[in-house]
Amino acid sequence: MTDFLPIIAQVDSGALGISYLAIGPELILAFGAALILMVDVFYKPRHTVHAGIVFSTLVLATATAILQYDRVQEGATIHFSGMIVADDFAVFGKFLLLLVAALGLLVAWPMVEQLGRRGAEGVALVLLSAAGFMFMVAGANLMMVFLGLEIGSISLYILAGITRESVISDEAALKYFLLGSFASAIFVYGVALAYAGTGELSLSGIAAQLPATAIVLRPGVVLAAMALIITGLLFKVTAAPFHAWAPDVYQGSPAGIVGYMATAAKVAGFAALARILYVSFGSFADDWGPALAAVAAISVVLGTLMAIMQTDMRRLLAYSGVAHAGFILTGIVGGQLRAVWFYLAVYVVQLIAAFAVVSVIAGPTGSVSPLDDYKGLAKRSPYLAGALTVMLLALSGMPATAGFIGKLGVFTSAWGGGYEWLVVTGLVASVAGFFFYIRIMVLMYMQEPVLAEAPGADVAKPYVSPNVEVVLAIAIAITIFFGIYPTPLLNFLG
């Protein structure tokens, strides 16, 4: 494992320390969510009031995260009886989740307005889930990770079905809930076995017990615990073969919120996965490494092949997400977590922006996005088509976009970790991936729009809300800038 920093191993896990700064962003987000719900119940204000609360909540949370970043430069610390860790890793995760929440809410705002009174609940749920996922990335104890996972996931289940009227959306929510709970159960079973095997729940405690366990107890229990924990998290990040729920859920959920749903869970899932693997099970790397590499290869290949066959934009993005999960895992098995963070950071921005375009085409609460809707988009809205093209090129890993630097990073990581075959698999799959990314560009630029029976406004020029324009502009700027000059972000990440 090349330049991996053992994140919390060196910290004394017994220290009891109350630090509100360590959970500052989480507290502020949870408070903001509660405030929105209360204000909504008592005053029934216009949505601009909610927007104001959300904005100040996010600004305050970001400010706290910056303070926290400043603090962790002096070294990682552990708080609340070994439950919460404040370190670089956690702060990166929080920054990223705040970014995702901010962009996701901007994209979702037209949906929030369409939902009327229920809109406030949607906003509160986004903030709550972000707080939960933050606990997950900052968890130093498997119980804490599980709690964070559940807070975040349950909020997402509800968000998937927030447009109650749509049957497809309800179906998506139910599927997400059932399969997601199943995965959580698997995860928690793994936690239980880890406790049975080592007598510890804290991440560094497990690591400390492992060498002893391997001799005294049967390591089978520990291996089973590891496998179950990894499986539970792989489900959340849509890695194959645990991805089957993603296309249905992405397709059925309200268009405005899919971007947030897809990205927030991935940020937290990958962060927790990387932390648990390297901190708790670092000494078992020879056991989980090849297995995870196999999962990465399957995800990349299967995700790409399935994406080629899709006829719905959102299912396509879901399967491309499976492939991307494989690429991120490629980086994780290699051990260079900086490359993984970079990949995640730019990928989530691209994905949210792509879903922003989807939400414009399908309507903020729309439930399906057939590819035919994208025919001739370049003539109807050159801006949308151009933005989506940049995002698709970045997702495909085209050089001069941040997607390429991300891929280069994870491939370098895997090559350095001795997984050359995984790099070659990933590269070949990237080329196959061009098939479907390019197909969308063909639809947008080289085919004529499908004319609806009634010459409605929908086909003419899609209405792009200023929010979406802002999100797309930010995403394009990030994608191109870090594609050409990735140095600042890479330096920031370690």
Add this chain to the structure above:
Amino acid sequence: MKFQILDALILTPIAAAVIIALVPNRRSELHLPLGITLSMIPLALAGWLFFAFEKGIAGYQFVHDSPWYEPWGMSWHVGVDGISLALIALTALLVPISLAASTAITDRTKLFVVFMLILEAGLIGVFVALDLILFFLFFEVVLVPMYFIIGVWGGERRIYAAYKFFIYTALGSALMLAGIIALAFFHRDQTGVLSFSYQELLNLELTDTAQLWLFGAFGLAFAIKVPIFPLHTWLPDAHVEAPTAGSVMLAGVLLKLGTYGFIRFNLGLFPDATIELIPVMATLAVIGIIYGAYVAIVQPDLKKLVAYSSVSHLGFIILGTFALTQAAVEGAVIQMVNHGITTGVLFLMVGMLYERRHTKKIADFGGIWQVAPWFSGVFLFTAFASIGLPGLNGFVGEFMVLMGSYATLPVAAIFGAFGVVLAAIYLLWAYERVFTGPITNEENRNVADLNAREVSLLAPLVALMLVIGLYPNIILDRLTPSVEAVLDRIEATTTYEVPDPGPLYEVLGGGHSD
């Protein structure tokens, strides 16, 4: 801060693209003229670069090396030597000419001009990059604008052609990226740090097996780009379906990315593998020469004929590259430039014919010279240049390649020489059917002769055919030391010895072998 001419060459087309993008769509008549005007800036820079380039120096000039991301060993490292110099100038020249030839494009001109300028930046970037990641970046970026140029403004089967072009070439470069990463890690194993710097990677000690694999990874990418038989099937589709400007840029410069890559990277980084694979590459080159020419002869479509003639001509370049003699490699480089000029003109003129008659079928024409004598004259002149008539540029390149190859690959050189004869057959026979004889099709009576715009955009290229044909030293003087350096390195690292060129070589003025 020092003025970096190479940075400026990459950035000015991008800046021009941004400026054009800011011109609103309702003033669409401005996009093309503005694009042509702005593309004169990189042309002027390239012209200055060509003459400011110091002769007799083998190394890189105008180098700019600044760190990009040090932990991964990436840097913004650009420089120009004799091998890349002329190709940069060619690129900068062909862009304004292709734009000026694109008056037929009326749909979304803004996007078209923007893509052409991004293409230019990418192409120049490929030729100047001395960092492998930077090289790969430009090598890939070129695909996107070309893909759109073919797919949006192309002919009937444009979508199929664009798809095929993109996937084919992307597949090749994916494995090259694996090779690049592998090289960086070899560097780490031998020195302790990752590096993508071309000049540092030259110091690596690679085993024969590693060299063969890496040669394959790089070579496949370049072989698809060239294209070398049997990887050429994307080329006829892409060339035929692309709009005129696209064909000119494809044939003129894009194909050279492959041949340039072979000389720069395969010969430079993997000398042992190069020596070992000479028979394979030479055989494929000769097959390409003969096969391309034969297929060109039977084409009923003028544009397809020119496309297949490219397969044949590029075979000469590959043959010269792997003959590994001073004259042959120099001939290969100069032939890259020549092919860009002559094939560029042929595609431009086929495009002009198409604009007049809306057909490219040879059978639809006949007797054009009676109504358009100047047009026929320029076409014949270019055909002669392409065939390799002494005094014109094609002769210099093909003769140097054949003569240089004869020293090391006599059989291949003899078979390759048939390619010259076949070129005369397909080009002159096509000329005969299109331009001579009586006018059989009444529609051909109204074919207009060259107009002022067309004359002005063909004139510089036609002039260059004469200049290079009569005074090849304008390129050779700048080229020779760099080629010598490439061959010296192969001699130094392998048991191969570059044969003594002999006295005839001096007559050609090809060498400063002091």
